[in-house]
Amino acid sequence: MPVSALNAVEEAGTVLRLHQISKIYPGTVALHNVNLNVQKGEVHGIIGKNGAGKSTLVGIIAGMISPTEGEIFIEHKRFTTLTRIISKKEKISIVTQDPQVILDLTVAENLFMGDYICHNRLVNWKEIYSRAEQILKKANLHINARAKAADLSISERQLLLVLKAFYVENARVVILDEVSASLSQKDEQILYSIIEQIKANGNTIIFISHRTDELLKVCDRVTVLRDGKTIVTESCLELNQEKLSSLIVGENFKISERTKGSGPTCDMNEEPVLSVENLTRLGFYQNITFHLRKGEILGLAGLRGSGRTEILKGIAGIEPAEGGLIRVGGAIRRLTHPSQALQEGIVYLPEDRENEGILGTLSVRENLILNALPAVSRGGLVNKARERQFTAGIIEALGIKTASQEQEVNQLSGGNKQKVVVGRISATLPKVVLLDEPTKGVDISAKESILDIVREKLSKTAGIIMTSPGLDDLIMVCDRILILYRGEITGELSRENFSEGDLYLAVQGNRKTNPS
Amino acid sequence: MPKKLQMQLFLLNNLIWVIIAGFFILNVVITPKFATYDNLVNIVYHSAIMSLLVLAQGLVMIIGLLDLSIESILAFAPGIALLLATKWLPVGLDPVTCIFLTLAVGALVGLFNGVFIAKIGVNPFLQSLSMLIMLRGVVLFLVPFSIFPLAKAYTYAGQGRMAGNIPVAIPIILVIFIIFHFILQYTTFGRYFVATGGNARASFVSGINTSKMVIWAFVISGMLAAVAGLLAAGRQGSISNSMGDGMVMLSFAGAILGGASLDGGKGTPLGMLGGALLLGMISNSLNLLGVNVSLVYATQGALIFLAIVIDRVREKVRNHLLHQEQVKKMLHQEQQAANQLAAG
Numbered sequence A: 001m002p003v004s005a006l007n008a009v010e011e012a013g014t015v016l017r018l019h020q021i022s023k024i025y026p027g028t029v030a031l032h033n034v035n036l037n038v039q040k041g042e043v044h045g046i047i048g049k050n051g052a053g054k055s056t057l058v059g060i061i062a063g064m065i066s067p068t069e070g071e072i073f074i075e076h077k078r079f080t081t082l083t084r085i086i087s088k089k090e091k092i093s094i095v096t097q098d099p100q101v102i103l104d105l106t107v108a109e110n111l112f113m114g115d116y117i118c119h120n121r122l123v124n125w126k127e128i129y130s131r132a133e134q135i136l137k138k139a140n141l142h143i144n145a146r147a148k149a150a151d152l153s154i155s156e157r158q159l160l161l162v163l164k165a166f167y168v169e170n171a172r173v174v175i176l177d178e179v180s181a182s183l184s185q186k187d188e189q190i191l192y193s194i195i196e197q198i199k200a201n202g203n204t205i206i207f208i209s210h211r212t213d214e215l216l217k218v219c220d221r222v223t224v225l226r227d228g229k230t231i232v233t234e235s236c237l238e239l240n241q242e243k244l245s246s247l248i249v250g251e252n253f254k255i256s257e258r259t260k261g262s263g264p265t266c267d268m269n270e271e272p273v274l275s276v277e278n279l280t281r282l283g284f285y286q287n288i289t290f291h292l293r294k295g296e297i298l299g300l301a302g303l304r305g306s307g308r309t310e311i312l313k314g315i316a317g318i319e320p321a322e323g324g325l326i327r328v329g330g331a332i333r334r335l336t337h338p339s340q341a342l343q344e345g346i347v348y349l350p351e352d353r354e355n356e357g358i359l360g361t362l363s364v365r366e367n368l369i370l371n372a373l374p375a376v377s378r379g380g381l382v383n384k385a386r387e388r389q390f391t392a393g394i395i396e397a398l399g400i401k402t403a404s405q406e407q408e409v410n411q412l413s414g415g416n417k418q419k420v421v422v423g424r425i426s427a428t429l430p431k432v433v434l435l436d437e438p439t440k441g442v443d444i445s446a447k448e449s450i451l452d453i454v455r456e457k458l459s460k461t462a463g464i465i466m467t468s469p470g471l472d473d474l475i476m477v478c479d480r481i482l483i484l485y486r487g488e489i490t491g492e493l494s495r496e497n498f499s500e501g502d503l504y505l506a507v508q509g510n511r512k513t514n515p516s
Numbered sequence B: 001m002p003k004k005l006q007m008q009l010f011l012l013n014n015l016i017w018v019i020i021a022g023f024f025i026l027n028v029v030i031t032p033k034f035a036t037y038d039n040l041v042n043i044v045y046h047s048a049i050m051s052l053l054v055l056a057q058g059l060v061m062i063i064g065l066l067d068l069s070i071e072s073i074l075a076f077a078p079g080i081a082l083l084l085a086t087k088w089l090p091v092g093l094d095p096v097t098c099i100f101l102t103l104a105v106g107a108l109v110g111l112f113n114g115v116f117i118a119k120i121g122v123n124p125f126l127q128s129l130s131m132l133i134m135l136r137g138v139v140l141f142l143v144p145f146s147i148f149p150l151a152k153a154y155t156y157a158g159q160g161r162m163a164g165n166i167p168v169a170i171p172i173i174l175v176i177f178i179i180f181h182f183i184l185q186y187t188t189f190g191r192y193f194v195a196t197g198g199n200a201r202a203s204f205v206s207g208i209n210t211s212k213m214v215i216w217a218f219v220i221s222g223m224l225a226a227v228a229g230l231l232a233a234g235r236q237g238s239i240s241n242s243m244g245d246g247m248v249m250l251s252f253a254g255a256i257l258g259g260a261s262l263d264g265g266k267g268t269p270l271g272m273l274g275g276a277l278l279l280g281m282i283s284n285s286l287n288l289l290g291v292n293v294s295l296v297y298a299t300q301g302a303l304i305f306l307a308i309v310i311d312r313v314r315e316k317v318r319n320h321l322l323h324q325e326q327v328k329k330m331l332h333q334e335q336q337a338a339n340q341l342a343a344g
Helices: A002-011 A054-061 A084-089 A107-112 A125-138 A154-168 A185-200 A212-218 A241-249 A257-261 A308-315 A338-343 A353-357 A364-376 A384-398 A414-426 A444-461 A471-477 A500-506 B003-013 B015-030 B037-062 B070-088 B095-120 B124-142 B152-159 B169-186 B188-198 B200-205 B210-236 B248-257 B269-288 B293-343
Strands: A014-025 A028-039 A043-047 A069-074 A077-079 A092-095 A173-177 A204-208 A221-226 A229-235 A272-281 A285-293 A297-301 A323-328 A331-333 A346-349 A432-435 A463-467 A480-485 A488-494
Touching (some): A014 A054, A028 A054, A028 A204, A028 A221, A043 A054, A043 A212, A054 A092, A054 A173, A054 A204, A084 A092, A107 A125, A107 A154, A125 A154, A154 A173, A185 A204, A185 A212, A212 A241, A229 A241, A272 A463, A285 A308, A285 A463, A285 A488, A297 A308, A297 A471, A308 A346, A308 A463, A338 A346, A353 A414, A353 B200, A364 A384, A364 A414, A364 B188, A384 A414, A384 A444, A444 A463, A444 A471, A463 A471, A480 A500, A488 A500, B003 B015, B003 B293, B015 B269, B015 B293, B037 B169, B037 B188, B037 B210, B037 B248, B037 B269, B070 B095, B070 B124, B070 B210, B070 B248, B095 B124, B095 B152, B095 B210, B152 B169, B152 B210, B169 B188, B169 B210, B169 B269, B188 B200, B188 B210, B200 B210, B248 B269, B269 B293
Parallel strands (some): A028 A229, A043 A204, A043 A221, A092 A173, A173 A204, A297 A463, A346 A432, A432 A463
Antiparallel strands (some): A014 A028, A014 A069, A069 A077, A221 A229, A272 A285, A480 A488
16 A cells, blocks of 8 residues: 555645644644645645644644634645635535534435535435445445434444545545544444545545554554644654654653652552442443552543543442442442532542533632532531631632632633632542543643642542543653553553653553553 | 722622612602502512512522423412312311412422423423413313302411501512522522522532432422412402413513523522512503503513613623723732832
């Protein structure tokens, strides 16, 4: 494959070129002078850590985000910005990571939605169904065209959208944004064979993935992004997994003051405050076993879909596990409702802050006090003075920026909203704190201060389990990191052995980095 | 927080009472016989039944849902209780037991609504719509004309008068509103209740038993509707099958005027009392001015619209004030830091 592909690259011209593209958001630079050159008929990989700017970049190409500066060339037409409509007219399609299909419509309708085959302004259903069946057959996908999209698995829905982009929209350039993350192993193979077919037709694919092995297998060339800049565009023939990983991660992780100075936050001889044995939830995670000591900060490192959120939700009683044991302070507990977990001193900070974290229309005070109401009330009656004093204490301690206790939480910035949730769950003096991506979507200074709170305040009294979209947060604060891959724990690193490069490989399923 | 801002926020939070005061003064000037003692008592008395429905609807709205069935419960609860007492049971029941029975029937219907909505996940609009139609049908079937005479003790709440010719219904509803205001503000139950309305998913995740809260909302709503039924039966001295017909839409108007929102998490019982009183005051003054009854109804509809607009504007102004305060605070801190630098 690579040889013929390279020939194709040489013969064909450039189909898409980005020149000095920058995107600046208030407070952050998402992309800085990025150049990208995509050849006709190639599979072009884009890879980088979380926050490297991958999504912004493909958003610009697909016309969903407009760049602050720079030029875009499609074949030889020059644009300074694209809209989704222009982008579609230029035959650029995008398949995003969460498959958006209309559940109540049939497979065929979903395929041809927006591009109905018409005859005298009437939809020609017969033609649509027969074309849909052809497409499904060509892709070797065994789905009935008349089945409802709701009957398909997430993985099949994702493939359906890939087929739509390739065969119905007949796109010249198709962007696959972390599509394989929601595919089953079998469907992954189907995707790879579809990609082969498309390439043979001379169309172009921009392939975004978190997994280096997959990228090397599928792509002809790879562009590495880091901190919003293009680091290199390299032919896959010149790369192997180690080399690619080191390009992605960059120079060795700079050890910050915080990391260097501090020893472990816990006494390793202490009895575990939480033990999990063989915890299993079918299709999400299997045989998860670990212990957590008081004061320890345990990191769960894994890709999207590795089961990290589901494990935390299992322990918090939100989506209870189906098998296995949870021991809190030595005693076996069955936690099937969040209120039971709260009773045991287990609190959970949700990944989805807007929907599961804050009570947006309520005041800062009402949010902060919610879990600690029993502490400021007697016999079910709330003592208002103590409540206000208590809330003021938390606002002060966490440095929450708000005009008054009575301000609506919706009015706060992302970082302050997150601090409100942190304040709420820590107000109960919990024994176990589950932090699901506590630094997600907050700016850099809020991130620093949240990590400080975790290490300096929360870990004084509680055992902490934490996940993070980026590995650097975990490396900065954790005492121990468990590696999660496809719902299983595949390795464990303790603080002295942390290295971002090793971790990056490990979360993708390479087992060799087991320190023991 | 500076005094001026506190004052502004206080007025915004109690906007409904500001409007009532304004409307009152306007009517004193333009409407003859409006500001007489008898008329004012009359307004409150005639608002009593509606105000209980407003509170019932408002509490369900605070939790983020809605209950259409309350106007049918208003007739169903006293109807069933009285039929049990006079016809179906071999021994007659005394009026006080009858009152409790009325409340129990209302609560049971609410419990039925609540369990299906919270545990089975039935859409609250459809659930309460079916109950609205079903209960009204049952009442029309079981009570062909009307049930009367009623025992004196049973009608006392709706008919009785106390010193100063004030109907007993007035202190009854005032006490009910104050109790619920207190519960929502000062008890852990009330706070969990409001939190569930603010964001049910987040409240569940944070360890609140949200389905219990939803069931309670409907039980309370059913019970309040039954109390309203008690007052209505008392006032007309009989139980008719059309009691409460068409009142549910206006219960939304009162609740929204009182600060509730369909998204939940907003509104206070005392605000809702204000909303109900404003409704009553407007229809009273229009009556005194000799405006056609149908136009009065149209005016109340327009009021719903006005309430929603006022609510949005109030929210905007409030956020603007608080935002300005935050900016001022920030500038002040920067100034201080600069001063310190200069001094150091």
